Amino acid sequence: MTITTAATVDLDSRLTEQLVVKKIAWRLMPLIIVCYFFAFFDRVNISFAKTALQADIGLSNTAYGFGASLFVVGYVLLEVPSNMMLYRFGARRWIARIMISWGFATAAMVFVHSEWQFYALRFVIGAMEAGFAPGILYYLTLWFPKSHRGRMTSVFFLATAFSGIIGAPISGLILNYFNGLLGLAGWQWLFLAGGVPCVALGVVVLSRFDDGLAQAAWLSEEERRLITVQLERQNSEIGEHSAWRSLLMPNVLLLGFIYFLIQIASYGLNFWAPDLIKAAGGGSAATVGFLTAIPYICGAICMIVVGRLSDASGERPKFIAGLVLAAAFGFFASGLFDRNVVTLIGALAILGGGVVAAIPTFWTLPPKILSGAGAASGIALINTMGQVGGIVSPIMVGSIKDMVGSATPALYVIGCLCIACATLLLTALPRELKAKDMSQINADASALRTSG
DSSP: OOOOOHHHHHHHHHHHHHHHHHHHHHHHHHHHHHHHHHHHHHHHHHHHSHHHHHHHHTOOHHHHHHHHHHHHHHHHHHHHHHHHHHHHHOHHHHHHHHHHHHHHHHHGGGGOOSHHHHHHHHHHHHHHHTTHHHHHHHHHHTTSOGGGHHHHHHHHHHHHHHIIIIIHHHHHHHHHHSTTGGGOOHHHHHHHHHHHHHHHHHHHHHHHOOSSGGGOTTSOHHHHHHHHHHHHHHHHHHOOOOHHHHTTOHHHHHHHHHHHHHHHHHHHHHHHHHHHHHHTTOOSHHHHHHHHHHHHHHHHHHHHHHHHHHHHHOOHHHHHHHHHHHHHHHHHHHHHTTTOHHHHHHHHHHHHHHHHHHHHHHTTSGGGTOOHHHHHHHHHHHHHHHHHHHHHHHHHHHHHHHHHSOSHHHHHHHHHHHHHHHHHHHHTOOHHHHSOOOOHHHHHHHHHHHHO
């Protein structure tokens, strides 16, 4: 005779939850990945276009770094307002607006012929894209209970790895084989390839996305209710914060500073890896493209593995700290072996595995202290503070390279900042951020075994 207990009922519900989450993931995540791929494809493009763009419009390394950073300035200024608009008008329309406007702005890079045009358009592209990543991160909290967010966030950020794995070789091939086609330079084709698909994707978002569970006609009433109950319970444990109050929470500001340090490392990889590989004797643009994919392949593997392990253990800060320390080692090794392409690629592989995988794991932390409107604005603020690292990193590396003729000292500086970041993760986080996010399935299974 089987005795039905509360734990048995909960466990059966959780098994059903797994199926519903899988259904939601297959509906939303493929399109989200493709959209975010093109967001990072732009970052790959600007790094590959660097040499030809500098030659055509006469940019120094410092000017290139400044122009690349202006993208982040536009992004930072409009990040929080954009996420507030997303909360007000709904994710479907606002994310579609972001995709379409930034697609047109990116494609317009084909008309850049002077330093000031480069500065202005990079700022506009950043302003149009503002709110996309934090908007998607907030959007995920509307669909997935917290015990699934590590894996879902890792799946989302796989796009950053794909932008290197797929985007880097494509960028190299475009530079090699499209240069001069229809009278356009290779770097102009790069920006067309990055911009035009975004416009089409924005139209797809309008037809594919829903603003939340209540609008999801493709879920049954029972499926919607099951996930809604879980999300409401978890949000009630956190408590509701207003959009403005969340911006002043000390824990939000601490997470923002930690993400700032992580993003300095991330932009160090994204903007300068092709340049480092080429300087070390990486060969043609196409070869550099394929070699640049290696750190992102390692990052993709680490991302999936760590996403599963961190969901299972709930020890988010320790995983992030370990990944950031691996990135620090990679930066130091890249500086030491910057003239040997084989050892440099090995160092960049470790660096990529660390910094690329650290980002999605980090984004499991904010929903532990934020919900509702507070989550929309708080996540945007954290991302905004992080993106300031995208201003600091390119300018710092470019300036140091102009002054001393090598990027090596800048790599050491970034490595030290990674160590500082890991120290904060292990020592400065409050109790609610250190608390384990144990999978509720495992918890219920344990309760069932105990009751038996």
